[in-house]
Amino acid sequence: MSKSLILCDCAGTQTIDAEGLKSATGLPCSKVHSGLCTVQSNAAAEAISTGDAIFCCTQESALFEELADSLDAPAPATLDLRDRAGWSKDKAPKLPKMAALVAEATLPAATAKTLDVVSEGLCLILARDETALQVAAQLSQYLSVTVLLPAPPEGLESRDFDVVVGRLKTAKGSLGQFDVTIDALQIPDPAGRGDIAFSDPQNGGRSQCDILLDLRGETPLFPAHEKREGYLRPDPGNPLDVAASVLEASHLTGTFEQPLYIKAEPLLCAHSRAEQTGCTRCLDVCPTGAITPDGDHVTIDPLVCAGCGACASLCPSGAITYDAPPADLTFRRIQTLAKAYLDAGGQDPRLLAVNETGAEMIRLAARYGNGLPANVIPLEVDALATIGHAEMLAALAAGFAEVTVLLTPKSDRDVITGEAALARAMGGDRITLMDTSDPDTLSDQLFAAQITANDVTPQRPMGTRRQIARTAAKALNPEATQITLPDDAPYGAVLVDTDACTLCLSCISLCPSGALGDNLDLPQLRFQEDACLQCGLCANVCPEDAITYEPRMNLENSALEQVILNEEEPFACVECGELFGVKSTIEKITEKLAGKHAMFKTSDAARMIQMCDNCRVNAQYHAENSPFAGAERPRPRTTADYLSKRKDH
Secondary structure, eight states: OOOEEEEEEETTTTTOOOHHHHHHHHOOOOEEEEETEEEEEHHHHHHHHSSSSEEEESHHHHHHHHHHHHTTOOEEOOOOIIIIIIIIOSSSSOHHHHHHOOOOOTTTOOOOOOEEEOOOOOEEEEOSSHHHHHHHHHHHTEEEEEEEEEEEEEEESSOOOOOOOEEEEEEEOOOOOOOEEEEEEEOOOOOSSSSSSEOOOOOOOEESSEEEESSSOOOSSTTTTGGSTTEEOOOOOOHHHHHHHHHHHHOOEEEEEEEOOOOEEEGGOSEEEEEEEOHHHHHHHHHSOOOEEEETEEEEOOTTTOOHHHHHOOSSSSSSEEBBTHHHHHHHHHHHHHHHHHHHHOSOEEEEOOOHHHHHHHHHHHHHSSSOTTTTEHHHHHHGGOOHHHHHHHHHHOOOOOEEEEEEETTHHHHHHHHHHHHHHHOOOEEEEOOOOOHHHHHHHHHHHHEEEEEEEOOOOOOOOHHHHHHHHHHHHHSEEEEOOOOOOOOEEEEOOOOTOOOOHHHHOOOOSEEEEOOOSEEEEEEEEGOOOOHHHHHOOOOOOEEEEEEEOOOOOGGSEEEEOOOOOEEETTOOOOOOEEHHHHHHHHHHHTTTSGGGSSSHHHHGGGOHHHHHHHHHSSSSSTTOSSOOOOOOOHHHHHHHHHHHH
């Protein structure tokens, strides 16, 4: 069913070219209304009843949902043209930008993947003194509360909640599945008169709870604690902050949907091989500690993961990819925005990547300030760190003249800065980072920017993030054959010191991507540069320290082919003539061992060094004092032997 655009100029405060939009998008357009949320609500209801409308207004989406509910119709899709395009001091035509935003809005939405988390309302309050008992009394009306105090309280009478004494040793988990260990644990004995007595202290007490309310005012229990669901840590000296946490905790019961942000392919992971550590990029940046080593790969706790997306942007192998929404949808959004803008006659488009905070700044700039320039197209994403170097390069290759990422206070700045530096190395100085929380400054900087045209022939590469980055880099550097990259880049060459390399091929067996290979017929070390992750495993395992790295992007076709890094003449078995081993290595071993080592004192024994595996075993078997030879086997007994014994008796 074809969608139709329901247009409104918001009381005449913006100009919308209905015919132009219809021609540029190919979608039916309504007349331009002026008050769909007020005097023309009947027209809104009529459009909703058709079931295929896209309202070009997000401010009143709640009103349109109420209308849909009253009509027993599905809630309509909404699209913000006004704040992102219509309200702007820029006198340039807004049609190309509006056409791009409409095209993006018609892309199919990704199906959300979630995991059910059940909280039964078991709350543990970590207290520094008895003032926490007042908080416990409030929460006990909604939750099953236990207070952990450092010392026994005086005059404890209430049985509406439990009180234990001890010292928290460890805590792990998240909403619905916290696991705590308590030392010096003392449990109350409610029997008897007077103050409640407590048991003798014992270490190693373990328990589970659904919610942790930390009122100690000490170091947080978890890294990036504000992203840990179910862990509340207000300032105990701020009553309003404590009250807000009490209110939040009271609502943390029931079944909740935890988004599954990340998709993992452990077989592609380059973390380690044979207990040798390689890539640790995701482990180094995960703010919540959701990623932990697990043998040769890493594992991700979906209940702890906060969905920042940093790991997915940095993963060189594609073992970790963002899945909320999938990375390929982000690439399609970027390419759709560029294509629709250019097809509608726009020139020099600029992509502005923002998160929820940045989107609100755009709305404020539009309502109270100058808005956005007509060629600045906002791309709102849930996690700003998912806009990595591959996405930035894909935007430039698609035709954007500039890519700007608006940093916010909670952005993963180090990750975004590093990805922007990598993108600049491959795509030039068209990548900028803007760091401001002032909507007016945002507008001023965007209007003041000097933009040069991007003469690239628009490309819309497909494939993995590595493939997209390489294709985009080739499009942006048509005359280049090689690009020098920062030291920590996940692209580059393996350099081998041929004088030190013995062709032991240890590196091949541990290479997680297959970039290093051998030749079954000849002593050769082969390398395919396009597949190299620069993970460090081969250098770590090389016994001769013969391997180093050169971060670079090789744009020639040779990067897609296997090249020989080191080769030597093979050695022919002195017995059968079969080629085996490396000639120089066999000669060195013979020189060091023949006549000098106890096992190779004789010429026949020393000759075995120069034999292939089959001939060596055969020679050992037939040699004097063969290690395979046992004592002389006894003669088999026959019937005659048994008859002879009878005659003797």
